[in-house]
Amino acid sequence: MSANKSAWQTKELTAAFLDGVRGAIPGADLQLAVIKKIAELWFPEPARILDLGCGDGILGRLLLEAFPGAKAVFADFSEPMLDAARAKLGNDPRAAVTRVDFSTPEWLEKVASDAPFDIVVSGFAIHHRPDEEKKRIYAEVFQLLSPGGVFLNLEHVASLSPAGKKLFDEFFVDLLLRFHRAANPQKSRQEISETYYKRPDKNENILCAVDVQCRWLREIGFRDVDCFFKVFELALFGGRKCL
Secondary structure, three states: OHHHHHHHOOHHHHHHHHHOOHHOOOOOOHHHHHHHHHHHHOOOOEEEEEEEEEOOOOHHHHHHHHHHOOEEEEEEEOOHHHHHHHHOOOOOOOEEEOOHHHHHOOOOHHEEEEEHEEEEEEOOOOOOHHHHHHHHHHHHHHHHHEEEEEEEEEEEOOOOHHHHHHHHHHHHHHHHHHHHHHOOOOOOHHHHHHHHOOOOOHHHHOOOOOHHHHHHHHHOOOEEEEEEEOOEEEEEEEOOOOO
């Protein structure tokens, strides 16, 4: 599906995700802590950071806080998501926000003037692309990285079995219910479940197993490739450009 036709272009879905879904993502705080630790150990003094598919910029903002001397580019195809990022970033002079379309290689032109990047971080942005496009994007990220540069991808990946997928979905519904009941104790599990399974972006998911994607990264030339965190279908994986 072209980015121009994505459900993520609507303000309603953007708000629903940022306000009603992300807070229930399992292990979210630990995911952020792992990203921060890997970045500190692998590239302790980055000058340039790219937050690819930034949403409201949560990952890039985390890294700007950890590395006050760095500058960051926040790139996404969804204008409502970029509006949320602008609101969170305020007038931070270290941050630049740009709209890019991952469905074509032309997105590279939008960020090339700020390359090379020492850290590229992506959060739940690439799993909507077909496998060949995923591999192309990973190769393009490799081109954008400086020597020793780090790529970390926090992503929705495929379960290895239908049973695993069902377990993940039901686990996520439980967490969503707990999250929403904190504000509205009358919220029913049936209502949450129907909203989750019928949400408009669900049909955009084109998931791939994390071990397959790690193999792609190695084939491209990344080193120290690993899956650093995984809870059901949510995984953090990546590697370094060590030449």
